[in-house]
Amino acid sequence: MESIDGQPFDVIVVGSGAAGVSCAWRLVAAGRRVAMLDGGRLPAVIPPDVPYLEYRRTEQDQGALLFGPDYGAGPRARDESPKLRAPSLRYVFEGFTEAYGLRTTGFTHCGSLAVGGMTNAWGGGVSCFTDADVAGWPIGRSDLVGSYRAVVKRIGVSGRSDDDLRDFFAWDEDLQPPLPLDDAAASLLAAYGRQRSGHQGSRFLLGHGRNAVISEDHGDGRKACDRLGWCLWGCARRSIYSARYEVEMLARQPGFTHLPGRFVNEVAANADGWAVRGRGPSTGDHFEVSARHVALACGPIGTATLVLRALKLTDTEIRFCSCPPAAFAVIRPGLVGGAIPERVFAAAQLSIVLRVDEAPGPIFGNIFSPAGLPVSELIARSPLPARSSMAFFRAAMPGLLVGNVFLPSELSDHRLILRSDGGVDVTWRYAPALDERLTRAVRRALSGAMRSCGAWLLPGGFKPDSPGSDMHYAGTVPMRADPEGHQATHEGEVRGLPGVFVVDGSALPSLPAKAHTLTIMANADRIAGIIDRRLKR
Secondary structure (H helix, E strand, O other): OEOEOOEOEEEEEEOOOHHHHHHHHHHHHOOOOEEEEOOOEOOOOOOOOOOHHHHHHHOOOOHHHHHOOOOOOOOOOOOOOHHHOOHHHHHHHOOHHHHOOEEEEOOOOOOOOEOOHHHHHOOOEOOOOOOOOOOOOOOOHHHOHHHHHHHHHHHOEEOOOOOOOHHHHOOOOOEEOOOOOOHHHHHHHHHHHHOHHHHOOOOEEEEEOOEOEOOOOOEOOEOOOOOEOOOOOOOOOOOEOOHHHHHHHHOOOOOEEEEOOOEEEEEEEEOOEEEEEEEOOOOOOEEEEEEEEEEEOOHHHHHHHHHHHHHOOOOOEEEEEEOOEEEEEEEOHHHOOOOOOOOEOOOOOEEEEEOOOOOOOOEEEEEEOHHHOOHHHHHHOOOOOHHHHHHHHHHHHHHEEEEEEEOOHHHEOEEEEEOOOOOEEEEOOEOOOOOHHHHHHHHHHHHHHHHOOOOEEEEEEEEEOOOOOOOOEEOOOOEOOOOOOOOEOOOOEEOOOOOEEEOOHHHOOOOOOOOOHHHHHHHHHHHHHHHHHHHOO
């Protein structure tokens, strides 16, 4: 057993991603003794602190960083996010499938054993949920407001508070200034502004993105984004938030112990309260750590697996949800043939909201500059032959914008089962409403919205992505007012496992079509406050 001074910890946090660090921060600040366990994987390479395009022009040996020995090969499909194939992010996803004995049918499963979890491979998009977004939950927005405030101050968020997306993002406090737009994005937003009276309160809204990307220095070595264009690959300046940075900061706090390289495969009651057990992935040695309470933050698939094992619910099918995704590309013809910007912010510069009659709620998307992407990513999605695609994209790049859209999670109906051998099966299902009719309606709405701003959807430039590639998973151990089976209370405590809490996306019963990480972090902070109050009893 591992402990401090021979005593069990107050709380064990399993997982060091966004939810885990938010839970740990509040508990450590309250003086609690916290142990954090994770798979311990760290990046092997960090992109250089020079502009991406300069690197592409001048660096002789680009292969290891940009392409690797098998870039684009292997099990990852071309209709998935390019970050799933970036060699510098491979460590984020490595080992997850094998660790959980995961088998899937047509579902692009994503999870992480890395320090910092999935925040090592995200674009930093954030938003807050409204009362409408949490309809049907056992908590309301008011239960999260204080935690939203604490998290935003801690991680740093940039964006505008006075554009047409203000109500959608639902938060305008403590924002750093938005990052500058490149010419294509700026011209699209300007064209939207000229038609603004026709859009107000309408079916199409456009504005600056909201990102956990700092535009001003944020302390502890995190520097303001300098628009180097490496957003897909990692950030040498630490401008894009990663929970890994906060794990480093927590490790300097009294009462916090980071135990990397421990993969937890069991949670069980013992004399101290709870024990987490497993093996070190590198050594294979068994370990056991005890605490009065356990906070599970290893992602919706990992957390659900531990809960089902603890409850001995094998061969029990549970539902979970995700936000069906699609990708698109548009062009501003007047900018074709111009100069490619030397510096670019390659995460979400703009965000878009569409309302489509056939959809059950607003559709949300982001718009990016393609200047930080390998041209191979664009060619792979082009209907043209490779040589023609290469010539086209070289000329079109200054006027090109790429993006994604997400639909509400109620259009998904996935299933997870814990097998009798301890492994996990995941199958995907979309609701019958997500049919070709809805896909066509979304494509038409997006095309019309872009045309109103003087941009054109490229032929073949709208394509649904594979189920699960959105990485917006939730609801495997949902909070309910009256929980049953494997579900959790409104406080995040798992029914039948008193003292075990779920603090990650597992606990969220549903997802609107918007960025969800900030809400996961706020809910983890809220539940940490509940755990702290329990410890005072």
